Each structure stands twice: as structure tokens, then as C-alpha cells.
Amino acid sequence: MLLLHIGKPFNLRKEILGKKMRGKGSSSSKISTLIVDDDPLTRRIHKVLLTKVGLETQAVENGKEAVDLYRSGASFDLILMDLEMPIMDGPKATKELRAMGVQSMIVGVTARDLEVEKQMFMASGLDDCYVKPLTTDTVTALVEKLNKDN
Amino acid sequence: MEREKTDIFSRESQRESGRKGKQLSGRGEGLEPQVAEETARESSAKTGLPLWMLGLGADRLRADMNRLLALLFHQGVLDEQFLQLQQLQDETSPNFVSEVVNIYFHESEKLLRNLRGLLMDREFSDYKKMGIHLNQFMGSSSSIGAKRVRNVCVAFRAASEQNNRAGCLRALELVEHEYCYLKNKLHELFQLEQQRVLAAGVRYPIQN
Numbered sequence: 001m002l003l004l005h006i007g008k009p010f011n012l013r014k015e016i017l018g019k020k021m022r023g024k025g026s027s028s029s030k031i032s033t034l035i036v037d038d039d040p041l042t043r044r045i046h047k048v049l050l051t052k053v054g055l056e057t058q059a060v061e062n063g064k065e066a067v068d069l070y071r072s073g074a075s076f077d078l079i080l081m082d083l084e085m086p087i088m089d090g091p092k093a094t095k096e097l098r099a100m101g102v103q104s105m106i107v108g109v110t111a112r113d114l115e116v117e118k119q120m121f122m123a124s125g126l127d128d129c130y131v132k133p134l135t136t137d138t139v140t141a142l143v144e145k146l147n148k149d150n
Numbered sequence: 151m152e153r154e155k156t157d158i159f160s161r162e163s164q165r166e167s168g169r170k171g172k173q174l175s176g177r178g179e180g181l182e183p184q185v186a187e188e189t190a191r192e193s194s195a196k197t198g199l200p201l202w203m204l205g206l207g208a209d210r211l212r213a214d215m216n217r218l219l220a221l222l223f224h225q226g227v228l229d230e231q232f233l234q235l236q237q238l239q240d241e242t243s244p245n246f247v248s249e250v251v252n253i254y255f256h257e258s259e260k261l262l263r264n265l266r267g268l269l270m271d272r273e274f275s276d277y278k279k280m281g282i283h284l285n286q287f288m289g290s291s292s293s294i295g296a297k298r299v300r301n302v303c304v305a306f307r308a309a310s311e312q313n314n315r316a317g318c319l320r321a322l323e324l325v326e327h328e329y330c331y332l333k334n335k336l337h338e339l340f341q342l343e344q345q346r347v348l349a350a351g352v353r354y355p356i357q358n
Contacts, residue, residue, distance in 0.1 A: 041253045041290050048238050048246055084285060111289030133293045135234060 031146055032075075035059040036066045036093065037082040037109070045133050046080060053139050062086055063093025070097060076104050077146055080134070083110040083121055091124035098125035105146060109134065208349035215342045222335055225298070232295030248340050254294045255333060261287040262326060269319050277310050280318070284310060299328045 033055045035046050043059045050057045058076070060066050062085040079097075083090040094106055108121045108129035118129045130138055222228045239246040261283050268280050284307055291300040302324050309317030 039257070039286060039290060039293075041250060041257055041293050044250055044253055045235070045238075045293055048243050051242075052238060052240075084282060111285050111292070131292075132289060133231070133234075136237070 030054060030056045031077045031143060032056045033058070033078045033080065034066060034069065034076040034104075035080050036061075036063060036085070036090070037080070038062055038085040039082070042082065042109075042132055049134060049136065049139055053136065053143060055139075055143065063088030063090060063096075066093050067096050067100075070100060070102055075102075078142060079104050079106045081106055081108050081126070082132075083108060083117065091121055094121075094124040094126060105142070107142065208346050211342055211346035211349055215339060215346065218335070218339055218342065222339075226301075227296070227298045227332055227335065229295045229297040231292065231297075235294060248343075251294060251336055251340075254290055254296070257290055258287060258329060261290075262322075262329065265322055266326075269315065269322060274315065277313050281307070281310050296332055299325065299332055302328050 031054075033050050035043055035050070035057060037043050037046070037059070038061050043061075047057050047059060055078070058069075060069065063081070064087045066079065066081070067088065081090045081094055085093075088096075090108060094108070097104075097106065105127045106125065108118070108126045109132040110117060110121065110129065111132060113131045121129050219228070235247050235250055243249075264283050265280060265287075268274050268276065268283075284303060288300050288303045288307070291303065302321070306318060306321035306325055309321050
């Protein structure tokens with residue numbers, strides 16, 4: 001399935017599933033996803049969208065909650081990271097996760113299609129960046145990339 | 151004259167709901183299927199019409215819904231993102247679209263009240279804070295396919311970036327107007343859907 005998007009080529013990390021820690025409650029072979037967004041509407045839409053394509057989902061409301069989850073030992077195959085959030089925004093959370101050695105695929109989602117904003121967000125350590133909400137095609141392409149890497 | 155900001159959304163909705171409410175016949179809207187079947191049988195006994203004929207209303211209501219949706223797309227009120235939401239609705243999330251739209255209404259009214267509250271403050275100067283609320287509102291509007299609402303926010307954002315308070319106020323009036331129109335039309339759509347589901351239940355009553 002073709003996907004057209006703006007962003008640097010996806011950088012495959014073959015050690016993602018091999019090296020990551022499995023947190024408590026992670027028992028299936030489904031791809032696990034963490035939705036990081038302060039907007040309840042986006043969380044709801046992305047949760048249903050991701051579940052529909054067969055992914056496990058968990059959601060938090062800001063970047064700090066995402067970082068705290070990883071500090072507690074949890075891990076996810078895919079993180080959808082919102083740009084603007086209270087307490088800790090997307091770029092800061094992404095930098096912290098990368099500094100911790102987190103190698104999960106982190107995909108940024110922004111409300112605006114501004115190249116300057118996307119580049120700034122990408123520079124924090126994202127694998128890719130999209131305008132929200134994500135579409136079925138986008139999510140399917142992300143899953144295919146993750147499966148190929150696996 | 152200052153608009154009664156807490157009333158605008160409920161006032162507009164109540165006016166529309168009242169008008170639409172009068173159109174609802176006494177066919178037992180909102181009843182459980184079993185009760186709806188009993189009501190339908192009573193109607194059939196009173197009118198002499200067979201049950202299947204009472205259920206013809208479902209087709210008419212579906213046509214009404216399609217016409218309303220086509221109008222909203224033609225007017226640019228909704229875009230294809232709304233169709234994406236409909237495609238996500240299935241038996242595992244049977245009320246997904248109405249849930250999402252209700253979340254949108256709830257969050258949007260908070261954001262719009264925040265925006266009006268900021269602008270009505272004589273000493274207002276925090277355009278950055280206003281920009282954050284506005285970005286969130288625009289993002290949410292895009293998420294449900296509220297194209298026209300999102301588009302009128304563009305002028306609002308431009309005025310905000312120029313620190314133009316008067317321009318922001320004018321833009322906010324327009325945004326509120328478009329939002330109220332959208333809300334009324336979506337309420338109308340969901341009411342038609344509820345009636346259609348009921349009518350479809352009458353056509354195919356539960357057999358013991």
C-alpha cells in the first residue's frame with residue numbers, strides 16, 4: 001500500500017523488538033502502541049483506529065506520563081506523540097525518551113501542516129511526523145514497516 | 151452589548167431541538183426494541199396497516215439522512231474526514247461517530263468559552279495562550295471533518311498572530327456562528343439516525 005507523506009525516510013531499527021523490555025501485562029504478540037495526546041478527541045479516534053487494524057493501545061495525556069511509563073519498565077512498539085501538550089510537550093518527551101535509550105518507533109502528530117514545526121519536532125528524535133488525525137492508510141503503512149522490521 | 155457567552159451554544163441547540171422535537175410523531179422514539187414492537191403492533195391494529203408498511207419510514211429516513219449529508223458536504227461544512235469516522239464505526243464501536251462528535255462538542259465549547267473569556271478581558275495580552283486554545287480547536291475540528299469551522303479559524307489565527315484584538319473578536323463571532331450551524335446540523339443528523347433505527351426495528355420485529 002502506497003503512503004505519501006512529508007518526512008525523512010524511515011530509519012529501521014532492527015533491534016526494536018529484540019532488545020526492548022516487556023512491561024507487566026504485555027502478553028500478546030500484537031504490536032503495542034502508546035498514544036500520547038492531551039486531546040480526548042484525538043485519543044478516542046486514534047484508539048479506535050489502531051484497534052481496528054489489530055494493535056494494542058494505551059493512552060496518556062502528556063509527555064511526562066509517557067516518560068514515567070517507560071521509567072516504570074513499560075515499553076511499546078510504537079508511540080504516537082502529540083506536539084503541543086501541557087506539563088511536557090512532544091519534543092521534550094521525545095528527547096527524554098531517546099536519552100533514556102528508548103528505541104521504539106516514535107511518530108509525531110501535529111495539528112498544523114507547517115514544515116518549520118515538523119522539522120523542529122523531527123529534530124527531537126522522531127522517526128516520522130504526520131498531521132493529525134492519522135488515517136487508516138497511514139497506520140497500515142506504519143504497521144507494515146514495524147512487521148518488516150520484526 | 152456583551153453576548154451571554156454561557157448561553158450561546160445551549161440557546162441555539164434548544165431552539166433547534168424544540169423545532170425538531172415537534173416533528174417527532176408519537177411512535178415511541180427511544181423505546182427498547184420489544185416495546186417498540188408492541189407499539190408498532192398497536193399502531194397496526196388501530197390503523198389497519200400491515201407492520202411491513204409502517205417500516206417503510208426507515209427507507210425515507212435513510213434518504214433524508216443521505217440528503218442532509220450530501221448538503222453538508224456540498225456546503226463545505228464537512229469533509230472526507232467525517233466519512234473516515236463513519237468507516238471506523240462497526241459492531242465493536244456502534245456509536246463511535248456520535249461519541250466522537252459529542253466529545254468534540256464538549257471540548258469545543260470549553261475552548262470557545264476560554265477564547266471569549268480571554269478576549270473580553272480589557273487587559274488581555276496573552277496571545278500565545280489564545281494561540282494554544284485556537285490550535286487545539288482547529289485540530290479537533292479537523293479531526294471530525296468540520297471543514298468550514300476550521301477554515302474560519304484561519305482568519306482568527308492570522309489576527310491572533312498580529313496581536314489584533316478587534317480582528318480576533320470579529321473572527322470569534324464568525325467561528326461561533328459556524329460552530330452553532332454545524333452543531334445543529336449534526337444533531338439533526340443523529341436524530342434522523344435514531345428514528346431510522348427505530349423504524350428499521352418496526353419493519354423487522356423480533357420474532358418469539
